[in-house]
Amino acid sequence: MAILGPLSVLWAAVKAYSWGRRSGKASLLDTYTVIQFVLFEFSVLGDVFLVVLTAMSCWITFAYKSQRYPFYSMLNEHQEWVIMAYIIATLCLKFIALIHTIIHMVLQETFFIDWERSQIIELSHPASRDVSKDRKELPVVVWRTCLVANEWAELSCVRATCVSLQLCVVLMLLEAFDFMRFSIVQPGFGDATKLTRFAVVIFFYLVVGFLQWILGVAFVERVITDPFRNFIDLCSIANISVITLTHPLHGYYIHGRSVHGRADTGMAEMNEFLQKERDDLCGFRGLENGSHLQTFSINLPIAFRSRYDEIMAQIRNVSFQVRMSGSDHTTAKIATTARIHEQMNKFLREVVEHSITDVDYVIRDRSFVEALLEIELTDTSHTGDFLRDSSEVGFSNCFLYGREWSHLSFEAMLFVVAYLFFDSLTLAAAIVFCVSRVISEITSIFFTNNLVRGSLVDHRFLI
Template sequence: LHLIYQQMMVDIFLVDWEKPHPSSEKTKELPVSVWRTYLVANEWNELQTTRKISISLQIFMILIILKICGVENVGTSDPQSSFTLSDGEYHSNFSFVCRFALSVSVYGSVALVQVAFWRGIYTSLIEDKLEQFLDICSLANISVFVMSLKNFGYYIHGKSAHGISDTDMGQMLEHLQRETEDLCGHRGLQTGSDHQTFTMTLPAKLREYYDAVVLPAFSTGSNLLSEIGTSRTSSQKIISGNAATLTKAYDTMNKFLNRFLEHALRDIDYEIRDRIFLEQVIDTEFQDSSTSEKAIFYSGIGFLQSYIFLISAY
């Protein structure tokens, strides 16, 4: 429950790098599709609920070990207990302490086997959920900006190496072919780099701007449910008004983060570093950027071990 609560309190913003396409009319541009953002959001929700351990398989294997294999018969107070019980032999009563210790041992052993299978075989030979999500972000031209705390968060760089992704199947396949033949830029945030995942500490000024732009729009949207009611006409007016507010807030924040990540802001910037050895050991950052004007991005997949994913714990 605590993990689910922490997931609910995380601020997630999907940064769209797609630019409006030119139209035949000189005064108008074609808007970009929002379905790419919906796709990434849906995949993010699925990744949040991914686990290393299958609960159904866990229970099934425990029942087989305890019941069919007879391991539960060891949970007696008799030091000479065995997996099989004969009718003509003496059997001591089951011990609550022994049965509890046996259940914990079997549960932990099965869980460790599942985790070892996930890390050693499943992610390397079958599929890697994280790598798939990074590919989807790059294909959709969407970055994920996560603020798990006020001045701390995680960033997934999904900007397409080709500049556009809202296109047809032929051009998409051409982009993938060029990327396979190394005829285009890299996917990473830095030039010539493939690093797409970062842990970041943010300056207070960036968080204040985010709160000033996004929070009022969300509070307006949350009041929508309480205000909708009696009349269909009034409901339509409320929905259209809140939609305009939410759209404006999203566009404003999207442009701001676009410029921030491209080093185009004068007051707020960031730098990319590698964690020193001691920071990696104790899993913390020694430098506080909340009082400065520069954010610090640490390359790595530390967000996968954070509480924003069930896979970090189970």
């Protein structure tokens, strides 16, 4: 603890520094950065307490039971209550860290860039000297954007582990297979201390959680289904890119521009497009020429944020404009929102296409130090960076999936504390399940509401 405690402060300082750079803070000693530092310290310190308590309790429990000669002794009552205080403090720290993580997640800004062009059709009536009268421009349909937005909202609460499966397996191991007997201090007796019960329960909970996590990544996502790579494919088919800002100047970009130029087509032609891609008869889906890579971690220049905020600021004036127009509230509001959406879509398309000199970017690989510390070391105040994401799932950090440890560790501590207080594994499992469901539902609601505000997609079309 004496070593990991100071290291936690150093790591929290690094994370706060990274947050300040990604947020475009001119000074890293302002109030918001200090608050973020304290919150990051709570998170890291909670992890330190969890690791130390788990390692210490498991070592004392199993070393005491396996010793042949009297070397280890169990803790006395006062020492056990000190451990209980640390356990409760760890639960509180993990809860604060979880709330901080969820708030950070729901406040991110997401926009769906539609690359589709309006189509021109020839009218069947007799030709006119005015060419414009012989042609009609069909507007771009919005259903593709609504489809992608709904899929994005559904990804928000996808977890790397299944809470119900986790609790069922833990209950089966501890009660049905009676692994709780390992918490008994001496064989043949029924006495178990708080420390030994904590050691056994936290050990099995974390082992089951990590095994489920590993099997999900190594087997389920590779063999059965991978919702995140499926979403990338959907973006390419729908001709829609996604840019999401987790910080004012930092986020993720999914390049979904169709290599066929359009997506408003029939089933037969869409199948023909996919056939061409399979036979390598067209270009690649990647942002760079000759590349398949579609996912990037982005760091944007200050000029981008200025223009972005300028466009989004028009949303605040929508209500005033609706009252002045005197027309139907919903119709007038949607009309104004559609105009702002078109401006934002045009701006972001020009940014990706390098059409704005003040908001340009370069594509590069992330260095080892940047990947290790989760920090950007280059100056992006004038020219942004698009960092290649070879894993293709880096954008999962925008969802619960990428923040699995915050949820798993909190649920583990809640399960243990509930068990130690109520002395019932079944009741502890019920409490964890209910709390987890409530947190997921609340997160989903706030995430969707913020998605509507940021993407300018009509909330009536989000399921």
